[in-house]
Amino acid sequence: MSRIRSPQLTHFLSIPLAAPSLTASLSALRRDVLTTLPGFPVKAIRPVATIHLTLGVMALDIAGPRLKAATDALLSLPDSAPDIIPGMPIQVGLRGLSMFDGSTTSEANVVFANAYGDDVTRLQEFANRVSRHFIELGFVVDTSVKNNKNNNGDDIGSPGAENEGVALHATVLNTRYASYFAPVASSNEGGVDVDRKKGKKRYRKIRPSFDATELLTKFENTVFMEPMHIDKVAICKMGERKVEDGGGYEIIAYISLP
Structure with missing residues (x-):
């Protein structure tokens, strides 16, 4: 029986939050992670x-x-x-x-900062409506029918009939x-998904994990960004641009918000 492949994801609908106020707080997080977690992948x-x-x-498609x-x-x-x-x-x-x-703190892959502020309820309602509109189109x-994971293995969270909405x-x-x-080591190694083959060597893709237990506790109440006005919703292309400011996503189109 042939395996049904997930659609190739090319773009995402987002609210950009790249604000100057984030620079200092994320730099502090970076220093802490690299200091307390030796060998953490930069x-x-x-x-x-x-x-x-x-x-x-x-x-979607790239330009179709x-x-x-x-x-x-x-x-x-x-x-x-x-x-x-x-x-x-x-x-x-x-x-x-x-x-x-459902994630295990001792074997973490994704850690995120939580949205907060007096307008979070309104933001949640807005996010749910936008996402549902584009699902219907x-x-x-x-992703509610895919266990909230995309085909890169990332938890992404989207509204479905049985959950609260966009994460x-x-x-x-x-x-x-x-x-x-x-x-x-061996082509007969059990349970191994081989992603590449070059000559006589076979390779598998490894996604490292790390212990985030202490990190989650230490930064539990840290404010990374004070509430700021969200001014746009954008369609962005997946894959970071390599630019001097550390990279970002190409915005294909956006609308301004009040």
């Missing part, structure tokens, strides 16, 4: 320019009709679905560190970006 620490709230992931249609849907949102757009400004901050339910992948989180540590290929 590439797993997310640059300030990448910090965002994910509202949904998309399986589906991408254009999704872009048009976003740009026309204030006119086509005005009830989705908040009537008043929304502010959100980032505080504390957490992991997704067929652009955002409904409002800003990833600050993610070991997917520190994955590497290691040679497989």
